[in-house]
Amino acid sequence: MNHATLPVGMLILVICALILFKIFSARRGKSLFIRRIPGLSAIDEAIGRATEMGRPMMFSPGLLGLGLPTLQALSILKHITTIAAKYRTRIIVPTCDSVVFTIAEEISKEAYTNEGVPEQFNPDDIRFLSDDQFAYASGCVGILNREKVASSFLFGYFYAESLILAETGHQVGAMQVAGTPAITQIPFFITAADYTIIGDEFYAASAYLSREPTLLGSLVGQDYAKAVLVIIIIAGIICTTLAGFYPSWHWLTWMDWFKPVSQ
Amino acid sequence: MTIFEKLQHIDRRIMYLLLLLVIAWPLIWGMDMPIMVSPAVKGVYNAVEKMPKDKMAIIIVYWGSGTIAENRPQVEALMRHFMMRNKRFAVLAFDPQGSKFSYDSAKIISSELHKTYGKDWVHWGFRPPANLIPLLQSFPHDVIKNIGTDINGTPLGKLPVMNGIKTIKDIGLLADTTSVGELDYWIAYVHGPYRTPIVYGPTAVMTADAFNSLDAGQINGLLPGMQGAAAYEKMLGRKGFATKATGALSSSHLLIIALIILGNIGYIITRRRQEQQA
Amino acid sequence: MYILATLKTFLLKWFPIFTHGMLKPGAPWYAWLGGIIGDFLIIGGILFLILRMVPARYRKSLIALLTFLGGVPYALEFFWPASKGGDNFLSLFVRQIGDGTNVLYSFALGLGIFSLMRFHANNLIRKRPGWHNNLAFFVAFFTMMLAGFANSVHHNAVNSNVFDMLFGGIVSALGSTMFSTIGFFIVSAAYRAFRIRSGEATLMLAAAFVVMLGQVPVGAWMTSGIPENGVWANLRLENLSYWILNQPNMAAQRGMYFGIEIGALAMALRTWLSLERGSFFEKEL
Numbered sequence: 001m002n003h004a005t006l007p008v009g010m011l012i013l014v015i016c017a018l019i020l021f022k023i024f025s026a027r028r029g030k031s032l033f034i035r036r037i038p039g040l041s042a043i044d045e046a047i048g049r050a051t052e053m054g055r056p057m058m059f060s061p062g063l064l065g066l067g068l069p070t071l072q073a074l075s076i077l078k079h080i081t082t083i084a085a086k087y088r089t090r091i092i093v094p095t096c097d098s099v100v101f102t103i104a105e106e107i108s109k110e111a112y113t114n115e116g117v118p119e120q121f122n123p124d125d126i127r128f129l130s131d132d133q134f135a136y137a138s139g140c141v142g143i144l145n146r147e148k149v150a151s152s153f154l155f156g157y158f159y160a161e162s163l164i165l166a167e168t169g170h171q172v173g174a175m176q177v178a179g180t181p182a183i184t185q186i187p188f189f190i191t192a193a194d195y196t197i198i199g200d201e202f203y204a205a206s207a208y209l210s211r212e213p214t215l216l217g218s219l220v221g222q223d224y225a226k227a228v229l230v231i232i233i234i235a236g237i238i239c240t241t242l243a244g245f246y247p248s249w250h251w252l253t254w255m256d257w258f259k260p261v262s263q
Numbered sequence: 264m265t266i267f268e269k270l271q272h273i274d275r276r277i278m279y280l281l282l283l284l285v286i287a288w289p290l291i292w293g294m295d296m297p298i299m300v301s302p303a304v305k306g307v308y309n310a311v312e313k314m315p316k317d318k319m320a321i322i323i324v325y326w327g328s329g330t331i332a333e334n335r336p337q338v339e340a341l342m343r344h345f346m347m348r349n350k351r352f353a354v355l356a357f358d359p360q361g362s363k364f365s366y367d368s369a370k371i372i373s374s375e376l377h378k379t380y381g382k383d384w385v386h387w388g389f390r391p392p393a394n395l396i397p398l399l400q401s402f403p404h405d406v407i408k409n410i411g412t413d414i415n416g417t418p419l420g421k422l423p424v425m426n427g428i429k430t431i432k433d434i435g436l437l438a439d440t441t442s443v444g445e446l447d448y449w450i451a452y453v454h455g456p457y458r459t460p461i462v463y464g465p466t467a468v469m470t471a472d473a474f475n476s477l478d479a480g481q482i483n484g485l486l487p488g489m490q491g492a493a494a495y496e497k498m499l500g501r502k503g504f505a506t507k508a509t510g511a512l513s514s515s516h517l518l519i520i521a522l523i524i525l526g527n528i529g530y531i532i533t534r535r536r537q538e539q540q541a
Numbered sequence: 542m543y544i545l546a547t548l549k550t551f552l553l554k555w556f557p558i559f560t561h562g563m564l565k566p567g568a569p570w571y572a573w574l575g576g577i578i579g580d581f582l583i584i585g586g587i588l589f590l591i592l593r594m595v596p597a598r599y600r601k602s603l604i605a606l607l608t609f610l611g612g613v614p615y616a617l618e619f620f621w622p623a624s625k626g627g628d629n630f631l632s633l634f635v636r637q638i639g640d641g642t643n644v645l646y647s648f649a650l651g652l653g654i655f656s657l658m659r660f661h662a663n664n665l666i667r668k669r670p671g672w673h674n675n676l677a678f679f680v681a682f683f684t685m686m687l688a689g690f691a692n693s694v695h696h697n698a699v700n701s702n703v704f705d706m707l708f709g710g711i712v713s714a715l716g717s718t719m720f721s722t723i724g725f726f727i728v729s730a731a732y733r734a735f736r737i738r739s740g741e742a743t744l745m746l747a748a749a750f751v752v753m754l755g756q757v758p759v760g761a762w763m764t765s766g767i768p769e770n771g772v773w774a775n776l777r778l779e780n781l782s783y784w785i786l787n788q789p790n791m792a793a794q795r796g797m798y799f800g801i802e803i804g805a806l807a808m809a810l811r812t813w814l815s816l817e818r819g820s821f822f823e824k825e826l
Contacts, residue, residue: 002451003623012806019807023816065646068805071812098653099646124660128653134329134719146671159443160329160468160723167726171275181801183794184444184472191734192726199797203804214816218807225803275729282728296758297765299779328713329720360713393643400636403627456627467756474791475798490756513759515724520750522732527746530736 007257014228019221026217034216039177039195040208043076046151046175047083055150056090056125058143060165061104062156062180063133065097069181073156074103075206076179080153081111085120092143093126096136101128137161141168154178154193155205158185166192179205267536270529278522285514294510303477304494306484307462310436311344314460318435319428320345320352323449325392327360330442330466334361336492336505337440337464339368344499346376346383350435351424355387355410357443362389366414381413381422388414395445399452402431431457440464440486446473450481464491605815612813614638657682685712748785755782 004012026032050057059080061073077093084091093108095101105126112121129139141164144152152169154162154176162178162185169176170192178189179197189196197205200222207215236255243252264272288294314320322341326334338354345352354369356362366386373384380386387410390398401409406428407419419425427433437459439449446463453459460483463473467488476482486492490512492505595603618631661675669675685707692704737743754760760778767777774780811817 002455003618003627003629004620009620015803015806016810019810020814023811068808068812072808075817095653098649098651098656101656102649102652124663126656127660128656131650131653132716134716138715138719160466160720163723163726163730164719167730170730181805183797183801184469188730191730200800200804203801203808214811218811218816222800222803222807225807226799229799229803273732278728278732279725282725286724297762298758299761301779301783303783328716331717360708360716363709393646397636397640397643400632400639471786471790472794474787475794478787478791487756490758493758509758513757513762515728516753516757517759519728519731520753522728523735523746523750526732526735527737 005257005259011228011232011258015225018224018228019218022221022224023214023217026213026220029213030217032213032216032220034204034208034211034219037197037201037204037208039179039197039201040205042175042177042195043080043153043209044083046153046177047080047087047089049175050084050150051087051089053150056092056147057084057151057153058092058094058140058147058149058169058174059153060094060140060156061100062154062158063096063136063161064157066099066103067157069157069202070097070100072203072205074100074107076153076155076209077104078107078111079206079209081108082114085112085115085117088117088120090122090125092147092149094129094136094140094143095127096129096131096133098128098131101126133159133161137164140165144168144172144174148172149174152176154180154189155197155202156180157182160185163188163192169193265533267529267532270525271533273522273525281518281522282515285518286511289510289514290508293507294514296509296513298493298497298506298509300494300498301487301491303485303487304491304498306477306482307341307438307464307486307491307495308344308484308498310460310462310483311341311348311350314350314435316350317427318351318433319424320350320436320438321434322352322354322365323437323439323441324354324356324361324365325358325439325441325443325445326466327358327442328364331364332504332508333466333488333492334440334442334464335364335368336489336496336503337486338365339372339503340486340492340495340499340505341438341440341462341464342369342372342384343376343501344495346372346378347499349383351383353385353387353424356389357392357395357445359389362386362414381417382424385419385422385424386414387419388412392443395448396452399448402434402453403457404430406430406433431459434459437461438464442466442469444469444472446476446482450476454481462486601815608815609813616813748789751778752782752785755779755785 047057057080059077061070061077064070081091091108093104095104105123108126109118109121112118127139129136140161143149144165145168149169149172152165152174154165154169155178158165158180159182162180162182166176166178166189176193177195177197178193179202180186180189181199181202183199186196186198190198203222204219206212207219239252240255243249246252311320322338324334324338342352342354354362354365356365369384369386370380372378373380378384398409407425410419412418413422431453434453437449437453439446439461441464444465446461446465449461454461461481462484463476463482464486465473465488467490470485470487470491473482473485473487477485486495489505489508492503493509496503496506592600592603614631614635618629618635621629621631623629623632657678661678663669665672665675665679688700688704688707692700731749735742735746735749737746754763755778760782764777764779767773769777775784808817
């Protein structure tokens with residue numbers, strides 16, 4: 001198995017410490033700034049649009065099982081479902097994983113109950129379609145067309161089906177907000193969706209939507225961690241370049257410490 | 264609506280029909296195009312050439328019918344190369360459809376090159392994707408025990424092709440053909456700790472992502488989709504499906520470029536007219 | 542068979558309450574079933590009782606503690622130095638817990654199938670518009686299931702052909718069809734998206750043209766007049782395309798990866814330490 005070497009382990013611990021430090025300082029009441037992310041601001045607009053049109057919305061949590069991207073997608077689902085319940089707007093959640101399906105069902109049920117309208121929750125709106133990639137995609141395409149969806153949210157980890165979902169959404173005239181950490185699928189969302197959340201903005205979504213101090217602190221901690229990595233990279237570039245010019249300065253090739261140990 | 268406004272809003276059904284025609288035409292009537300071999304494809308070829316004969320290669324098949332046009336030519340070219348050089352290989356599938364497709368392909372190529380199943384190559388069959396990581400974790404200890412049987416249910420220990428293959432250290436090359444993108448696992452569990460060379464055959468859309476690993480030396484070579492398979496076929500000196508389909512690839516790309524240019528002509532002229540009127 | 546073998550190893554190793562006596566080699570299927578259900582009932586029951594017995598204000602802390610303890614072996618296994626074989630004292634434990642998780646996860650598939658059945662049965666019984674599609678679901682579901690079972694229990698030419706016809710002739714063909722629609726969607730999406738609206742968009746369009754042409758033989762043919770070697774070779778479309786993919790594209794991707802992976806690490810940390818509470822559920826346990 002792959003294990004942390006001493007330098008990698010120390011780097012991870014430093015990053016974790018930075019994130020935790022900022023989380024706890026945010027919890028103590030330190031105010032933190034978060035820049036505007038247009039894609040996430042557009043979520044409310046998309047819900048409002050569906051409410052005005054009296055048509056349902058669709059939320060796809062991606063094709064992955066219960067991993068980190070799906071957990072993040074589910075926290076966004078919670079935010080959307082809470083507003084949808086408030087405005088009595090229907091939201092259809094097709095899933096491709098039975099565990100994700102169960103959690104999505106609980107999230108929706110709780111959102112409607114919290115808004116005092118448990119009878120509005122329709123268990124048929126949270127659906128398990130298939131765990132096969134294209135069977136799932138064709139099921140979503142069917143929902144988008146049959147239900148004349150007004151707004152479509154695509155959050156989670158997607159593969160090749162991303163363009164099928166986004167382009168069909170565009171064809172039925174749905175307002176679309178999409179976000180994924182799958183870098184290869186981002187171009188498809190950019191071309192077909194109205195708003196796309198790119199890269200690490202995806203993991204900033206829950207902090208942005210909830211403004212919880214813990215999540216905001218974590219976000220700032222992440223920025224500090226990125227700064228540490230940038231410093232290491234710049235130092236590494238300088239040292240490796242110098243080592244190229246002066247081969248006797250072996251100690252300059254310290255970047256090799258971060259390579260995995262051969263067994 | 265003027266002609267320039269119409270150019271900006273071409274009916275998608277017309278575009279789809281045009282695409283169908285420009286793909287079908289070269290596939291039916293043929294269209295020879297020069298194929299260039301990139302350094303990434305040469306890397307795959309060289310990795311197979313350099314693999315020691317006492318070791319075995321594993322071809323991972325993690326694709327199904329959806330990406331068969333892109334991934335099957337890659338697998339077939341790899342199988343052909345191994346058989347041409349008398350090097351042993353095993354196929355391990357994480358997709359039930361891909362398992363069948365790769366087995367059928369291997370049987371055809373092996374009969375063409377007079378190779379014997381169980382002696383020159385073996386198909387380990389399909390394993391559920393959930394077993395990918397447990398299998399990766401078990402490879403350093405005992406490959407035969409953890410794979411167990413081949414696609415026909417024969418215990419691996421009874422097959423001569425497995426002679427001398429015990430752990431991951433006896434694996435000389437890992438060829439990952441995929442539409443899923445699980446390369447990171449192979450790098451983390453196989454290349455990282457054991458330095459096993461990896462070559463990668465993703466679909467074309469996943470190619471951009473793979474250059475990171477290629478540049479970092481984590482993979483030795485890359486077959487970018489069907490075009491990569493065509494270049495590999497050229498290096499092997501045998502025209503397969505990928506070579507025949509390169510005409511369709513070219514014509515479809517040209518159609519997209521032509522449509523984008525038309526849309527932009529309409530957009531620029533309409534915008535200029537609006538500015539002049541304003 | 543692999544799943545059953547894994548399940549057996551896992552249960553015997555970590556949950557020997559019922560299974561130890563019942564799941565011996567050659568044990569009948571009802572012993573297996575009884576052992577599995579017994580284990581689930583006992584472990585689930587113990588956890589449920591503990592949760593009920595603990596005062597309400599400590600429940601969240603208890604769940605947080607269990608979550609933390611659940612994650613400790615994984616973290617320790619990664620950070621603890623490995624011996625020469627590549628493992629440390631926790632590697633085997635983590636592998637078997639992983640196997641067990643896979644098995645438990647596969648049980649959840651039943652929930653998904655139940656949801657599918659419920660949805661389609663509701664529509665069918667109430668004869669909602671499009672009910673014939675719901676009927677088609679049941680026909681397809683049971684036909685495929687029966688063909689699969691028949692082929693694995695009695696593997697003969699007829700069953701094999703029926704299964705191959707359904708699997709290769711319908712399921713595979715449908716998969717290929719859905720994937721091929723991406724080709725059509727790419728045309729309409731690219732046509733709509735690539736408009737020269739700004740300087741950046743123009744640059745993007747130029748790069749897209751170079752990469753698109755460089756990836757296919759026609760690009761190589763268009764610049765085939767340029768020598769293959771020397772400085773001028775850099776202007777050949779396939780080389781320009783390779784450079785764009787291998788240099789600027791990779792720099793951008795790595796930048797994004799840093800952000801994504803640190804974001805994922807932060808989220809994992811918050812989940813492990815139960816700092817993420819409120820993101821999914823709000824009700825008190």
